[in-house]
Amino acid sequence: MSNSLSRLFVRGLTAFAVLCSGLLVAVTPIGAQQATLIANIQGRQTTSLDGNWKAIIDPYESGYYDYRYEPSANGYFKDAKPKSKSDLIEYDFDTSESLKVPGDWNTQTERLLLYEGTIWYKKSFDYARRENTRLFVYFGAANYLADVYLNGEKIGRHEGGFTPFNFEITNLVRDKSNSLIVKVDNRRRRDAVPTLITDWWNYGGLTRQVKLVETPATFIHDYFIQLQKGSRQRVAGWIKLNGEKLNQKITIRIPEARINKSFAADTNGYAEISFEANLTLWSPDNPKLYDVMIETEADRVQDEIGFRTVETKGGDILLNGEPIFLRGVCIHEEAPFRGGRAYSREDALTLLSWAKELGANFVRLAHYPHNEFMLREADRMGIMVWSEIPVYWTIQWENPTTLENAQNQLSEMIARDKNRAAVIIWSMANETPVGEARLAFLKKLIERARSLDSTRMISAAMERHYVDDKTQMIDDPLGEYVDVFGCNEYVGWYDGLPEKADGLTWKMKYQKPLIMTEFGGEAPYGNHGDALTRWTEEYQENVYQHQVNMLKRIPFLRGTCPWILMDFRSPRRPLPGIQDFYNRKGLISDQGQKKKAFYVMQKYYREVAETSVK
Numbered sequence: 001m002s003n004s005l006s007r008l009f010v011r012g013l014t015a016f017a018v019l020c021s022g023l024l025v026a027v028t029p030i031g032a033q034q035a036t037l038i039a040n041i042q043g044r045q046t047t048s049l050d051g052n053w054k055a056i057i058d059p060y061e062s063g064y065y066d067y068r069y070e071p072s073a074n075g076y077f078k079d080a081k082p083k084s085k086s087d088l089i090e091y092d093f094d095t096s097e098s099l100k101v102p103g104d105w106n107t108q109t110e111r112l113l114l115y116e117g118t119i120w121y122k123k124s125f126d127y128a129r130r131e132n133t134r135l136f137v138y139f140g141a142a143n144y145l146a147d148v149y150l151n152g153e154k155i156g157r158h159e160g161g162f163t164p165f166n167f168e169i170t171n172l173v174r175d176k177s178n179s180l181i182v183k184v185d186n187r188r189r190r191d192a193v194p195t196l197i198t199d200w201w202n203y204g205g206l207t208r209q210v211k212l213v214e215t216p217a218t219f220i221h222d223y224f225i226q227l228q229k230g231s232r233q234r235v236a237g238w239i240k241l242n243g244e245k246l247n248q249k250i251t252i253r254i255p256e257a258r259i260n261k262s263f264a265a266d267t268n269g270y271a272e273i274s275f276e277a278n279l280t281l282w283s284p285d286n287p288k289l290y291d292v293m294i295e296t297e298a299d300r301v302q303d304e305i306g307f308r309t310v311e312t313k314g315g316d317i318l319l320n321g322e323p324i325f326l327r328g329v330c331i332h333e334e335a336p337f338r339g340g341r342a343y344s345r346e347d348a349l350t351l352l353s354w355a356k357e358l359g360a361n362f363v364r365l366a367h368y369p370h371n372e373f374m375l376r377e378a379d380r381m382g383i384m385v386w387s388e389i390p391v392y393w394t395i396q397w398e399n400p401t402t403l404e405n406a407q408n409q410l411s412e413m414i415a416r417d418k419n420r421a422a423v424i425i426w427s428m429a430n431e432t433p434v435g436e437a438r439l440a441f442l443k444k445l446i447e448r449a450r451s452l453d454s455t456r457m458i459s460a461a462m463e464r465h466y467v468d469d470k471t472q473m474i475d476d477p478l479g480e481y482v483d484v485f486g487c488n489e490y491v492g493w494y495d496g497l498p499e500k501a502d503g504l505t506w507k508m509k510y511q512k513p514l515i516m517t518e519f520g521g522e523a524p525y526g527n528h529g530d531a532l533t534r535w536t537e538e539y540q541e542n543v544y545q546h547q548v549n550m551l552k553r554i555p556f557l558r559g560t561c562p563w564i565l566m567d568f569r570s571p572r573r574p575l576p577g578i579q580d581f582y583n584r585k586g587l588i589s590d591q592g593q594k595k596k597a598f599y600v601m602q603k604y605y606r607e608v609a610e611t612s613v614k
C-alpha cells in the first residue's frame with residue numbers, strides 16, 4: 001500500500017477510533033509503536049534531546065481540536081508553515097518562546113506557575129541512522145498526558161506523570177530536520193492517577209530527560225538480574241531480546257566475581273537465567289555494585305547491579321538475613337534551592353546527602369516514582385528505597401480505566417527500577433479510605449506487583465484509628481495482603497498537641513513489621529517562639545521530641561519516615577508569611593537550612609544506629 005494511501009487509511013482509522021471511544025485516542029500509525037520500556041537507557045547508545053524546546057501554550061487545545069471540539073487533522077502536530085503569502089497558518093513553533101527540557105514549565109516563567117492545561121513542545125533534530133540499527137525516542141517522564149508526534153505522524157500517547165516511556169521511530173525518522181512534537185497536558189482529572197487533589201504542586205511538562213536511543217536490529221530489550229528470593233548465592237532472572245534474530249546465545253559476565261555464563265534465548269527471544277555466584281552483598285554499610293555485562297551477537301549492555309536479599313520474618317525486616325531498622329525520611333521530588341520538579345543527578349545527590357546527614361539508611365520517595373538519578377545514587381550511597389505509585393487519597397476505585405492506568409504506572413515503575421538493589425519496597429498507595437472497592441483495587445495492584453517481582457516487599461501507607469482516647473489501632477484490611485505495614489500519623493499536629501503522644505499505646509492486628517511512614521509538624525525556618533506556638537521551630541521540635549519517645553515505645557516498629565526531608569510546594573498551603581504555597585513540614589527548608597527538629601531526628605537515628613538493630 002503506497003505511503004499516501006496508508007496515511008489516508010490511518011487517518012481514517014484515527015477518526016474512527018475517536019468516534020468509537022469518545023475519548024481522543026489516536027491510533028498509532030504503521031511506522032511507529034509504543035515499545036515496552038527499554039531497560040537501562042543509561043547503558044545504551046543515546047543522543048540527548050535536552051535543552052531548549054520551542055513551546056506553544058494552548059489553554060483551549062486549539063492545536064488539537066477544531067471549533068466543533070472535534071480532533072483536527074491539521075493540528076499543531078503538523079508543524080505547518082505558510083507555503084505562500086496568502087496561506088493562513090495561525091501558529092509557528094519556530095518563532096514561539098522556548099522552554100527548557102528537562103524541567104517543569106511552572107517554575108520557568110512566573111505566568112506559568114499556576115498553569116494547568118496543554119503546552120506543545122517542539123524539538124528539531126537531524127539523525128543519520130546507521131544500517132541495521134533501530135531508533136527509539138525515550139522520555140524519562142512527561143506530566144501528565146503526552147501525545148507524541150514525529151514529522152506530523154502520531155507515534156503514541158502516554159498517561160502518567162512519573163514513569164518513563166519510549167516509542168520506536170525507526171521507520172519514521174529522516175536524516176534531516178525531524179520535527180518531534182509533544183502535546184503535554186497536566187490537567188487533573190477525577191478518573192486519573194493521581195486524582196484531583198494532591199498535597200504537591202502539579203508541575204507540568206517534559207520534566208525529565210529526552211533521548212534518542214539507537215539499538216542493533218535485534219537488541220537486548222529488558223532484563224531482570226537479582227538474587228533469587230531467599231537465596232544469597234543464586235542469581236536468577238531473565239533476559240528479553242527484541243528483533244528478528246531472537247533465538248540466539250546470550251552471555252552474562254560479572255568479571256569481578258569471575259562469572260561468565262551463557263544462556264540460549266527461545267524463539268521469543270526470552271531466556272531464563274540462573275547461576276550460583278559468590279558475591280559481596282549490597283548493604284547500607286557496604287553498597288557493593290558489580291559491573292554486569294550482557295552480550296549477544298550484535299548488542300552489549302553494561303549495568304551496575306547490587307545483590308542483596310530483603311524479606312520479612314514475623315515482625316522483623318531482614319536484609320541479607322539480618323534484622324534491620326529502617327532509619328528513614330520522606331522526600332518529594334522538589335528541587336532544592338531553585339524549587340520546581342527535581343530531575344538531575346545533582347538534585348539527587350543534594351537530597352540524599354541531606355538524608356545521610358540525618359542518619360538515614362532509608363528514604364520513602366513520595367508519592368510517585370522519582371527520577372532514575374535518585375534510585376541510582378541511592379544504590380551507590382547505600383540508601384534503601386520505598387518507591388510508590390500515586391494512588392493517593394480517594395481515586396475512582398470502581399473505574400476500570402483508573403485501575404488499568406494505576407497498573408500501567410506500577411508496571412513501568414517496576415520495569416525501570418527492578419535491577420536497583422536499593423529498592424526494597426514497592427508501595428501501592430497512600431492514605432486511601434478503607435472500603436470494599438478500594439480493597440479489591442489495591443489487591444489487584446499487589447497481584448500485579450508480585451507477578452512482576454517476587455524479590456521485594458510490598459506495602460502501602462495506611463491510616464490508623466482510635467479504639468479509645470489512649471489507644472491507636474492499626475487494622476486496615478489491606479494489612480492482610482502486604483508484607484510490611486506503613487502507617488501515617490500526625491499526633492501533635494493534626495491530632496492534638498505534642499504531648500498527646502506521651503499517653504498513647506499502639507496496637508496492630510497483624511504480626512508484621514510496621515514502618516511509621518509519616519509524622520511531623522510545620523514551621524518555616526527561622527520562625528521562633530515557645531514550644532506551644534504553632535508554626536515555630538520550637539513547636540515542630542516539640543512535636544518530634546514527643547514523637548520519638550512514643551515511637552521508642554512501639555514494640556513492632558521496624559522503621560520510621562518523618563514527613564518530610566525538605567519543604568515542598570503545595571497548592572493546598574496558602575497561609576501568608578508562613579506557608580506561601582509551601583508545605584513547611586520539612587526538617588530542612590527549601591533553601592537547605594536545617595530546622596531544630598532536624599537535630600532531634602539526627603540524635604534519635606544516631607542512638608538507633610549505635611544501640612539496637614543495625
Ligand code: GCU
Pocket residue numbers: 199367430431488518563583585
Ligand atoms: C498526608 C499526606 C502527605 C501530606 C501530609 C501533610 O499525610 O500523605 O502527602 O503532604 O499528610 O499533610 O503534610
